[in-house]
Amino acid sequence: MFSIKLPNDGSTLLLTPQWSGLPAALQVALLVAVCLVPFVLIAWLYRYEMQLVPRAAAVFLLSMRVLVLFLLLFLVCLQPVYAHSKTKELPGRVLVAVDRSDSMDVADPQRPSVEKLRLVRALHLGGDICGDDQLDAWIREYTEKGSPQWVHDDEARDDQLRRGELESSRRGQHDRVCELADKVTRTQTARRILYDDGLRLLSTLAAKHDVELIGFHSTAWNAPADRPETLFDPTEAASADKAPAPTSNAAGFTDLRLPLVRALERSGAGQGKLLGVIVLTDGRHNAGDPPVKKALELGEREVPIFPVLLGAELPPPDTAILSVKAPPAVYKDASAGVDVRFKVSGMDKQDVVLELHRGAGKEKKLIEQRTVHHDGKDREYLESFQVRMDEAGPQTLTATVHPADLSVKETSTENNSGGAVVNVAKDQARVLLIDGEARWEFHYLQSAFQRDRTMQTQSVVFDQPRLNTRLTDEDLDKIGSPRQHLPAGPDALADYDCIVLGDVSPEQLPPADRQRLDKYVAERGGTLVVVAGKRYMPLTYPEAAADGGDADPIRKMLPIEAPRVTAPLDGFTPALTADGRETKFMDLEEEAGKNDTIWAQLPHPFWGVVGQAKPAAATLAFTLEGAVDPLDPTAQERRNALIARQNYGLGRVLYVGMDSTWRWRKGVGDLYHHRFWGQVMRWAADRPLESGNQYVRFGASQPVFRGGQDVELFVRFKDVQDAAKAGTRAEANILRRGGDGKPVAVVPLNRKPAQPSTFEARVANLPEGDYEVRLEMPAVADKLLASPTPPNVQEKTPPEPIKASFT
Template sequence: MNERHFQFNGLEWSGWTILSVCAVVAALVSIVMLFRYERRLVSSSIGNILITLRIAALILILLTFLEPVLTWSFNVNKTGRLIVAVDVSDSMNTQDRHASDLEKLRLARALKMIGNDQVNSRLDRWEAAYAADQEPPWVDGEETANPEKREELAASRKKNLAAIFADIDQLSRKEIAQKLLLNPANPILEKLQERGQVDVVLFAGDAVTTEKTTLEKSLNEVPDQVHMELSNLSQALKNTGGSNETSEAPISGYILLTDGRDNSQLNPVTMAKQLGQMKVPIYPVMVGTDHQPKDISIADLDYPQTAFKDDRPLLQARIGTNGYDGQEISVTLKQGDQELAVKSFTSSGVSKLLEFELDSGKLGRQEFTLETEVLPGETRDDNNNKNFAINIVDDKSHVLLVEETARWEYRFLHHALERDKRIALEQVLFEQPYMGLLPQPFFPNQLKINVPVAKPNDEPGTQAHPFADQDLIIIGDVSPAHLEEENWKYIQTFVGDQGGTLVLLAGKKFMPLGHHSPTLNELLPLKSPKVINWNQTNFKVPPGERGMRLRLTPEGEAEPLMQFDANAEINRDIWQELPGHLWYLQGELKPGATVLAYGVSPFNAPPNEKTDGVIIHRQYGSGQVIWVGIDSTWRWRFRVGDRYHHRFWGQLARWAAKNKAAAGNEFVKFSLSKTDIDAGEITTASARWTQEYRDQFPDVKSTVSIFKASEPDKVLASLELLNQKNQPLLQEANLPALPEGEYQLKLQTTPPIAGAKEITTPLFVHTIKTIELGNLTSNPQLLTEMAESSGGQLLTPQTINELMELLPSLKQETTKQDEISVWDHWFFLILIMGILTVEWALRKLNGLP
């Protein structure tokens, strides 16, 4: 296709067009009048030439006003490229000896270890028999009628197939992927290369491009940057950004040979959807089996990153016990070579949750090992131990609890905080029974305001801030008579300037509807609160089914204070099963506020996270405010006692102490989602700004520099923190996978914060062997979702030949358009100037002015 045409850009402006035409008409009238005068002075031939030159110049000038452009379209052919990505993570070292006979037979046929045109029909019958859980018909009816020969032939074929199955058992998933691509009997990679350019990528925690010759070697030796101990499917797709627009060979499709395990905490389906929008399909080839292997593994550990001295921190370990039903399993907790505890249980085929109390008597970073015995027949024995560390600090969380009366919420909250040995609790209860028998009420009934602090050398005293020593202030249903505007000003300073945490508990009498404090309104994360009451509408149902249930938002699931279990799905289920609430306050979110948990109506009305927020977080200055829109967290004790109620408030108290001690200043808080991680594990660096600073510097940029603690002058890596779409005050980035060691992370900002001190935080990385091995089954569900989201299809080794039909054509024809602006081209200008020059010369030669 090669089409050419003119278009006049000036015609798009009707006013300019009319003005240009009017100017040309006026000029034309003037030229005609001038021609009538000049005919009396020169010959008619000279006059005709002059008027012709003038009209030609006038037409060219008019064309200049109309901006003529010559455009043409033409087709361009490009040959696309394919990305063949091979998973080399630790889980791909698994030998699937536990796979079914049907899977092994299909794999043997896919690898061309058995089968040809003469026997394929017989193998089809064997597959059908295995699928029906029956003994295959080893000998066909027409082969021989002799019983002895039939028995001998059947035994021979059975033995031969068993030998092939034994060879299959010795192949790891990596080796299977290699054979699928390079098998001389069916060279898939060569066939793909005949279609066009093919890039081979090895990926695990990261991805590298490699050559075909690398696939012909052992894939157990790959570059360190791949991080085999981690599995991140998104890394296999990371080179897509902008490829279709900037590369001479745009990406036409992805072929992933993987077991589908992904423990990166990222969602590869999101990237698959983006590829689908770009018409780049993904074709995962699932290697391995989704049958549970016979294996004992330490699947997951839940423990606090930081604990206080003598705090009795708890380790919760989930032990996978597939294939050992009824067998005794022993689990040992060690510190160095010393055994701290041993626990045993009888396997029932499902994972077992064990709890260990950790020794927190020693300060500093304490390393532990949890291990299980290796049992005969395990698929793998390198996932039976796991190292972890906990940082023990000598400190307490200082909490001030302020209430009007001893309502139910106060009573249970008071007991929860008072029993916690790592919480230094102060209380103020304004209204309490007092008969005058004691010199003063049992609880303090006044806030300590304007406490004088003496200066040395007998200098006049100054006024200390009344809440300087507190980490957390919890204010319940307090009346405005006891919390006046002056008190709220002190609380505002505690949050904004001192980095404290304020929790506001909703109340039926006063909080916040009974207050008219401008400072309280500024601190609240929501506005226009209103009462939602379900007390009468569903009061007759059992207590466990009454009222509004809470659901976590993605932001809530990521916050440590909202986690009742390390497993995200289990934690989500716990929150959904907590008893409901009959009353809460609903309001509109303020800018910068984040909903951690929202309410779900008992009448199945569609929830709205923006307006149904119950637990809301908002950064305020260097501190933070938590709004709890219910007055009945004590209901979480129904039939489970202190388990969740005490854990929530205990985690909140520790979280507040950590926030006050976090790196940062009055404008920004800098922290890590985890300060103690496994090698290859991903942690997130966050900078949370105040609303006032972002209003003043909306384009502020944050950069994190990573140093080894032993080499503080050598920058290992530097990355920019990115703005978060749904949280405008938050900038985040995932840190690159780091090897074992101790690191320091420094936050740098553009523009720099005037007069601010250096903002740093530590990071500990230790060796881990089992982050990838907690679950050895393949994950067809995830791979199917990725394929369908991108417009591709999930394949298996036996269907890999369908690739040639499914892949889109690598030859892409695109239409391009080019243009030349005629009106401002140099030739156009020369033509006009030439005509005017000739006209001027003729006039002068013939004696005209």
Template sequence: MPVFAVAIGLGLLMFFYYRRELRFHSGMARWVPALLRSIAVFMIVMCLAGPILRHVTTFRQLGRVVLMVDASASMSFTDELPQANGKAPGEATAAREVKPALPRFSRAEDALLTPGISLARRLAEKHDVELFALRGYKAERLWWQRDEGRDISGDLPLNFEFKPDATLTNLDQPLRDALGPSPNGAALVLLTDGQHNGPGSPEDLAASMGENGVPIFTVGYGAELAPPDLALLGVKAPEAVFSEDRTEGVLLINDAIAAGLPAMASITQANKVLWQQSFTTTGKGERRMEFSFPVKELAGDVKQSLRLLNVRVELTGNASARDRITDNNQRVIALHLLTRKRKVLIVDGRPRWETRYLKNHFDTDERWKVTAAFDDFKDGPSDTVQAAFPKTREDLMTYDLVVLGDIRPNALREDQQAMLIEFVEKRGGGLIVIDGRRGHLTEWAKTKVGSLIPVASRGKNELTEPTGYHLTKDGLTLEALRLGDTSSTNAALWTKLPKAMWTSAASPQSDATVLARFGGNAEKDQAALVWRRYGAGSVLWLGTDELWRWRYEVADMHHQKFWMQIASWIAAPPFLVENERVSLGMDRLRYQEGESAELRVRLRDAKGAVVEDAKPRVHVFRNGLEIATLQLDPDAAHGGVFRAMTGALPGGDYQITVSEANLPPGDVKLAFRVETGANQEWSHLTLNRPLLEGMARASGGRFLREGDLSQLPDLLRQLDRQQTRVKETILWSSWWWFGIAMVLLTIEWLLRKRWRLV
């Protein structure tokens, strides 16, 4: 206050000082200079006194609570009541009456919605609350109240208008969707049994929320001891089998029921028993049971490859009533019959480590049939190669892929070389060239086959130091080169692969694409993988024969995955059904609910030539009803092939057909099945406490049992502390305060000059 009084006094003194200089002027304007100087003096005095302006802001640390109730099928399970005082659950005691058991979802519904004890209502008194239902792959918002009741969706429902029937539990992406892109200032309350069986990682979600200051309070429902049950956990079986082979696989059974009971496992098709085996329960948990039966016993439309098999495990005889949970006793699996396996031909100058391991990979993959031959170094055509190479053009056209190693060109006759060109250009087959130290690539460049090779050799290049691999921008987007789980981990993984001790010096052709390079620069260093489209087919060149070093300490983890993915990409695309004009295929033969499918179509004209300028559409039918029409796009890797991706597919039986322009769908149909995850929900019926505790701990929240739910409002209240932030501004260090004083003095000086007071 003394400083303020001094500033006011000096300002008034300066005002009256001006009276002597303004006595010869008239009008109100004559007081403006005096007023400007007085204000400037006041501000300067205040500024020199060092006053501080304070900005006080008060905010809540927790403003939003997201309630999420699990509506998956396992939440419809009714846990057995614990015994009281050694008596059966149905007996009444003197102390209390035992209430009837309720399903897990009903108990959660009561806790959230029942008037008088409603958790949602209690939390809404202090916080902004949103109520969601977790239903498979999505979180559905049911009710909200925000801004102290000024923003509300309506009355809180007394019960949920749906049943817990979701066929899987995803405790990752739907929770992220409910929290939104900016979850700060929120808390998540999750009521669930914790049986995550969908994609994603709940642990990663919790860690991410912990970094953002978003605690997750997990409320566990269900017993921690498994109920007595005989269940079919899964079926390990091939997606497709050759029509002359046997179907072999393994049943995974949860034998958690009383020991010594008679049981039966069976596989049937249309009431026909294909395989069955009797066994006696042991009550020791998970067990495996192998099965095998001839494929020729399967019945079905010869024009369709799909066969549906019913797999079942059950108690038999008088013991059948002992299995209280029967929803997890059977599954329907899809099996595709192939009229032929995909065929690959490997020819090399010698059995190098790379081609030997490659042959082994194809030998162990039931989808491929491999033929391999190595040069015998005889003058002229090689006898061993001639014996393995297809005898006629028609025979070669039945192959899907050819792997050409470091072999001299004259090991093949000129007519065979011409057949190889036609195989790629017309058939749409794939060719993989594996370069080698003997440098035969330079000799191939002088032959007709040289037009296929996507690089020009610069001679041998013996490395003095090992060199690693880096994917280029084009390589990073190619699924066939995906060795890691994500794009970022995949790029890092390639740089850490064991290095090559030898590489071939070659320059990519102008129309070729470099997918990977040696060295540390993925855009400038020497090419390692080069791809080029050639006619209807594709050609890939590898600048080293030392990928086998990737097996160091990890065996086939990376090496086999790389080769199988590359082979499937480069080879002529497989088609499950076809006629002279249309071929239909898919990227996989078996799908789970929520997955997407890649559909493939190849068109040919009346002369059998591939059609590349068409605009075909694929019609998708589910359970007999058309649900989508998709426009197909040309496949950059294979001429005459068109592709389209579906959205997330619900479970059911599907068919696809193709039409072009305004024509109706054709007669060629491909059937496939999308399996539901219902049995996954019934496979594990215990509370997954370790997962829920881990999520709570990683996010800074807390795990509660359903009986401790009443503690939640107090726990959230402890987080919801009001914080006050004070921002201080020192006027002397504030340029705008001092600047205003200077502006006032400048205007005052200009007025004095105009009135000739200076």
């Protein structure tokens, strides 16, 4: 490419010869051919025209043809482009972000004295007490000698009274400066950094660059750079551009990703170069996605980030409840396991009191009090409680922590409590345990279920070696023995919350009973747990029904396909998947690292049935067979699924591909065996949050959400065709309970790709309150108006839209 500068300012003619990518000799040959051939033809035409027209006319035509040919060759061969460029200088910009979360209003009296002096000196706060020279001297003496020298050797050497007065005066000044630093909050520090009476950060930057000022906590908003008071004055903040709405607890969290997102939005073309991002903050990131990815994006754009950390190196004296974990739902009279995690920081060795209450506020009642011996090091503690839930309905459990010595002052007491809500159902979980014979797995499962007060267990064993063959099922019930037949009647299975199906043969479970199980799961919304067996389950069940139609109901319901036996001589170790680690009933220990270790240390199974996980299934545990595909690391997990689950219609199915969980009792008794199966049964019967009818189920993932937490909603149709119809327009209307009936939020419901009958949605930034959820799906409105009662029950009132609720 060649450029020719034109007389006009900034104008250039750009020439790009044709065939510039070819060798030079070939370029010359092509140019000669392109130019020479037309000129030869024009010369031949000129000679011919000389015989027909006067010489002047022929010369004129020749000149015009040569001119046109020259222009064509110039345009085609050189491809000229006229370019005119303008240069506009844009000032550099600096983004200043100030953390306005609640923790910024905390002071840090735990600072060492030298840090307090440095703070007062840097922020120019000590002018009314002592001069900067005195502060510099104290800081230097702390650094060099460990403490100030109040009176120097050459001062009032012979006057001890005067020396005492000087020491007392300077000690008093020193102590007043430290007391002043003790009262300075992190917010006040940020103000002094920004304002002209402090470090003059804003005015210094504004003298050379454009300055943008934002505030942030769990949301972000703009503030005028010439009016930084809008960041700190609530009345001013209300009028600031894009100030946050007064949502509850929004300032209780810090999202460090927000200022980085704003910086990326403002670093595009035509906005001036963003020179850097200054973030004034005190806290760690505790809301939203991690900020690392956005920081790397800014790094790729060569935009530096300058964090200014406010606060002290030593944590403030504080006790804080970090989390209170409890099962979302249990049955009445059951014991709920409650795990309370709390932190003690900035405190000397002392006792700390942890209390668990039933209820909240003034109405709470003490359940249990514990004294924890704090060793003086900043650390987290985990305490577990067992709470008997003897009242039906939502029950609030509140944990509080505080120093045993009430004279110990904490920086803040607002984080000294936390709670969880447990939905307590009135009845016990009804479990039906079915097996072909009384094998060891059946024996220990039945024993575990019968000792659990939350379960009402009934057993069926088809093959029983009895001397008296005339005993009826009622007789067997009276003597506490398993029945020999399934409950009779087309809807008899609907009475059970969970059915555990063991090593039953196809003859013992004929097609009609398999169809009853299919209906129980798909239509009633029950949970089926299938436990593999060496004789029959699931290998002897056919892939297709006996009449050659659809797949056998058992195979249809299983989360795996193509089952196969695995029986290595040395046994195998079940390995948890990512889904397995996130599944509560797979937790044999609370801590994730320990849980993996416990699974690895369990007695190894020597036999199992694994298979390929179906597309809509989740693999929870697998066997380490075959090579790992580097392009698809999860392929091995899905190929060797040992424990898997999937939704089926309105219900769900769990597959356990081994028959030796009873061996987990070796050396530890009932600990892990009962814990695993107890958690499985609670998961299987846990449906109190769902509302709906015989066609659709929906609700929130938990009954109560904390402020700032996204609300997760789900909708599941029994028939995938109904789900496909509903997908044309699917919305959830969020209404405040007892309100005016107008939605406070309308969110779209999206189908899950792996589960086509399931929709899900997230609702963000809801203020505190009690809410109802109503579905808006015009294509299936008749299904949403259907009565939750069975179809054969006569209704006395017109049907109303089904709804769910949460808080």
